[in-house]
Amino acid sequence: MALEIEDKFDVPPDFATPDLGGLPGCAEAVELLPEKLVAVYFDTADLRLAARGITLRRRRGGHDAGWHLKLPKAKGVRNEVTHPLTRSAKIVPRRLSDLVLAVTRGEPLIPVAELETLRKPVSVRDADGRQLLEVVDDNVKGTVFTTAFGEDRHVERWREVEAELTGGDESLLKRAGKVLRKAGAAPAGTQSKLARLLGDRIPVPVLTELEEGTAGAVVVGYLRSQLTALLAQDPRVRQVEEDAVHQMRVASRRMRSALQSFSDVVTETEGVQEELKWIAGVLGEVRDLEVIRDRFARLLDGLDPELVVGPVRARLGEDLERREGEALARAFEAMKGERYFALLDRLDTMVAKPPLTPLAGKKADTTLAKVAGKSWRRVLKKYDEAQAIEDAEQREVAMHDIRKAAKRARYTADALKPLLGDTASDLAKRAKSVQETLGIYLDGVVAQHILLEETRQAREAGEDTFTYGVLLGVERAAAERSRDAFPQVWAQATGGST
Structure with a gap:
């Protein structure tokens, strides 16, 4: 996935591209041979990609002929995925169509428009002689296909300029933009040529209007941000990008936690909560194996070489990696299924037309402050319940409940930081300390269970199990240290109460 950093400008028909060779750090601006580019754009019949700011095209001509998928910008950076030209001009490569499944949700991708561009590039x-910036002057003919919209064929012509960084830094792009604006260019009114061509054909979601400063506005705004985060991570998960599974899982958990904590504001979401729990579990299977495999690798790297005997690295590395791959395949299958698409549909509906209670219209600062306090009292209650349990195994389960309650309190506080400021930040910090300390302990317990199972399998295979015993000792000691540290962490988090 490449990162494309560019600025687009609308220009009049008589616009003359200024000489950019005198910009700081630049020596010359070289006019290159003109190019003719023909791009056919694909979308669903109801333009779901365009509505999300996504473009998918098959382009002929130029140095980068092929299939291009452009995902929405984040902080001025646009993610682009490319694929070589295929023999079929009408069937989108599976690799690209899969990356937009969270948006298309199984609806077929069809040609919706064509752009013919006569491009005059300047290097x-x-x-x-190293290229820092490429500026292209495009004369464009856009055609909307009749078959896509059931209307008369629509043709439009215009001219625009793009400046794209290829080797320089973003300050160069800003300076180039200033020079272009001085010559008569104006920041583009649309994010892409396709958006300009399709215009008001692109559907705009109808959202329930919420009064600023109300509990409903704060809660629904947070839910919308987390849904956006989940959808942004979806293609990254499918590309197996670093930390993508974790981030998508966190977004689903944060939404579920918010629906639980703010059930007095947004109601009737029990079904959505269960489905969010399901997808978080699907992703969690992958994430947990990823974490434990990395954990064991670091532990083995930290041991003296003479303590590592037998094929322990293969069993704790390759075996866990295989299981992780199988879990990832199950996640991919789930993310292509109707259950996942139905969840996304329900989330879209929920954030567009949320089922609000009368409390949603109340002032947020008073209504939601009570929710933050309630979430922390829930942690205190779970702690008291755990302390009353005498059986060690049952108490361990109860400690896990404290951790989950602390995580929920942390997510609730995070959601309220824009509203409650330092109060929410303090609560989030305290909840995080409880969650992470218990997490270290409980993760160590899980690691010991896995090591015991791997030891059994190694023994049955006739392998030396010495190193497994060493690792078990390391994990047990780390878990005990975390357990022993918890009373102090708890006292600090609760202001000295136990």
Whole structure:
């Protein structure tokens, strides 16, 4: 997945591209041979990709002919995934169609428009001939296909300029933009050529209007941000990008936690909560194996070489990696299924037209402050319940309940930081300390169970199990240290109460 950093400008028909060779750090601006580009754009019949700011095209001509999928910008950076030209001009490569499944939800991708562009590129270079910036002057003919919309064929023509960083830094892009604006260019009114061509054909979601400062506005705004985060991570998970599974799982957990904590504001979401729990569990299977495999690798790297005997690295590495791959395959299958698509549909509906209670119209600062306090009192209650249990195994389960309650309190506080400021930040910090300390302990317990199972399998295979015993000792000691540290962490988190 490449990162494309560019600015687009609308220009009049008589616009003259200024000389950018005099920009700081630049030595010359070289006009390159003109190019003719023909791009066919694909979308669902109801333009679901365009509605999300996504473009998917098959382009002929130019140095980057092929399939291009452009995902929405984040902080000025646009993610682009490319694929070589295929023999079929009408069937989107599976690799790309899969990356937008969270948006298309199984609806077929069809050609909706074509853009013919006569491009005049200019290469802005430094004294060593290295290209820092490319500026292209595009004369565009856009055609909306009749078959997609059941209307008369629509053709439109215009001119625009794009400046894209290829080797320089973002300050160069800003300076180039300033020069182009001075010459008569204006920041583009749309994010892409396709958006300009399709215009008001692109559907705009109808959202329930919520009065600013109300509990409903704060809660629903948070839910919308987490849904956006989940959808942004979906293609990253499918590309097996670093930390993507974790981030998507966190977004689903945060939404579920918010629906639980703010049930007095947004109601009738029990079914959605269960489905969020399901997808978080699907992702969790992958994430947990990923974490434990990395954990064992670091432990083995930290041991003296003479303590590592037998094929322990293969069993704790390759075996767990295989299981992780199987879990990932199950996650991919789930993310292509109707259950996942139905969940996304329900989430879209929920954030667009949320089922609000009368409390949603109340002032947020008073209504939601009570929720933050309630979430922390729940942690205190779970702690008291755990302390009353005499059986060690049952108490261990109860400690897990404290951790879950602390995580929920942390997520609730995070959601309220824009509203409650330092109060929410303090609560989030205290809840996080409880959650992480218990997490270290409970993760160590899980690691010991896995090591015991791997030891059994190694013994049955006739392998030396010495190193497994060493690792078990390390994990047991780490878990005990965390357990012993918890009373102090708890006292600090609760202001000295136990």
